[in-house]
Amino acid sequence: MRLVYLVTEDWYFVSHRLPLAIAAQAAGYSVTVATRCGDKAEEIRAAGISVIPFEMARRGLNPFGLLREVWAVARLYRKLRPDLVHHVALRPVVVGGLAARLSGVNRVVSAIAGMGYAFARGKKGWLAFTLGRLLRIALAKGLVIVQNPDDGEEVGGLGVDPRCIQLVPGAGVDVSLFLPQDEPEGTPVVMLPARILWDKGVGEFIQAARLLRSRARFVLVGAPDANNPASVTEVEIQAWLNEGCVEWWGARDDMASVLRFAHIVCLPSYREGLPKVLLEAMACGRVCVTTDAPGCRDAVRDKDNGLLVPIGDGAALATAIEGLLNNPELRRSMGVRGRERAETEFSSQRVIAETLAAYEKLAGMTERRTVS
DSSP, X not given: XXXXXXXXXXXXXXXXXXXXXXXHXXXXXXXXXXXXXXXXXXXXXXXXXXXEEOOOOSSOOOHHHHHHHHHHHHHHHHHHOOSXXXXXXXXXXXXXXXXXXXXXXXXXXXXXXXXXXXXXXXXXXXXXXXXXXXXXXXXXXXXXXXXXXXHHHHHHHTTOOGGGEEEOOTTOXXXXXXXXXXXXXXXXXXXXXXXXXXXGTHHHHHHHHXXXXXXXXXXXESOOOTTSTTBOOHHHHHHHHHHTXXXXXXXXXXXXXXXXXXXXXXXXXXXXXXXXXXXXXXXXXXXXXXXXXXXXXXXXXXXXXXXXXXXXXXXXXXXXXXXXXXXXXXHHHHHHHHHHHHHHHSXXXXXXXXXXXXXXXXXXXXXXXXXX
16 A cells, blocks of 8 residues: 655654654555655655655645645645555645545545644634634545544534544654653753744743743753744844853754753643653653643643643743752652653554554545445
C-alpha cells in the first residue's frame, strides 16, 4: 500500500512523525512525504522515504491561495494514486482533505495536532468560523486523530461521526533517548522550551521571571516564528535580555541534552494538542508547570507530575514555581511520577502502534463501505 504524508515543514515531520513513517515502512507501506524541503529533507531520504517538495502556506485563509494548494495536492494525489493519505496539522488537514475529495482518495487520516491559534482565541472570530466550515467539509470522510479529549469534542461538534474520531496521545516520546538524570548543582534553572510565541505563555513566563529573578535562572529555549501572528519579535527578546530577567539559548535540536540542565520545565501555553516538550521533560524526570488548558492538562496532572495554573496568570505561575523552588524533594517525587507516566502512557512505541492500528481500522472501514 502506498502511504503519503502531507505536512507543511520537513523539520516538523522529522521531529514528530519520522519514527512513525519508518515503522510504517517496516510494516510494508511504501512511504512518501510531501512537504516544504529545508535542512531536514535529506534526513528523511536517508531513512529510505521518498520526499516530494511541496510549498504550502502554514496559515491564512486567502481563498485564492487555498484553492491553488487544494488543486495542486489533488493533482499530486491523482499522479501518486495513494492507498492512504495522512494529513498532519490543521493546514494540511484542510487542504489535503479537500484535495482527497477531488481526487477520489478514500482512505484519509486527518491528524489534528491541536486546534491552533484561531480556536485558542475563543472561537468567536471570523477565522475560527471560516476554519470550522472548511474543516466540516475536509473531515467528512476518513478517520480523525486527535491528541486530547477537548479537541475530540471540537471535532465532534463539526459533525464528524464519533466512531471516526480516535484519541492518540500526541507524537509520543522516545523513553530510551530521554532519560532521567539528577538535577544539576547550582542556581535552579526554570526553562521554557518552545517556539517563542505569546500564546505559549511567554509573557507570563517573563512576568514570573521578574518576580523570581533572585531565586532562579529563567531560560527560553526556542526561536520566534515570523510566520505566526502570535510571535514575539527578536527586538522584544533583546529587551528582556538587556533587562536581565531571562536567558535565551536559541533553537536547539538536542533536547535530551538541554533538558538535563533544567530543574523545572514550564509551558504556560493557552492551548495545545499534546505538547511534545512536556512529554520529553517528563521522560527526563523533570517536574512541569503548565496551564489548565487543553493538551497541557492531559500531559500534566495537578499535584501528580507537576502543577497546573490558570491560563494567562503570571502571578499564579510565579507562585507555583516558587513553591517548587522551595521544595527540592517535591520536585524529585513529581519528576519520578512524570517518568512513570511517560513510560506507560506516552511512549513513542505506544503512539506508533496505535497509529498503525488506526491505518488498519481505516482500511477495514473503507472495505465495508465498498461491500455495502
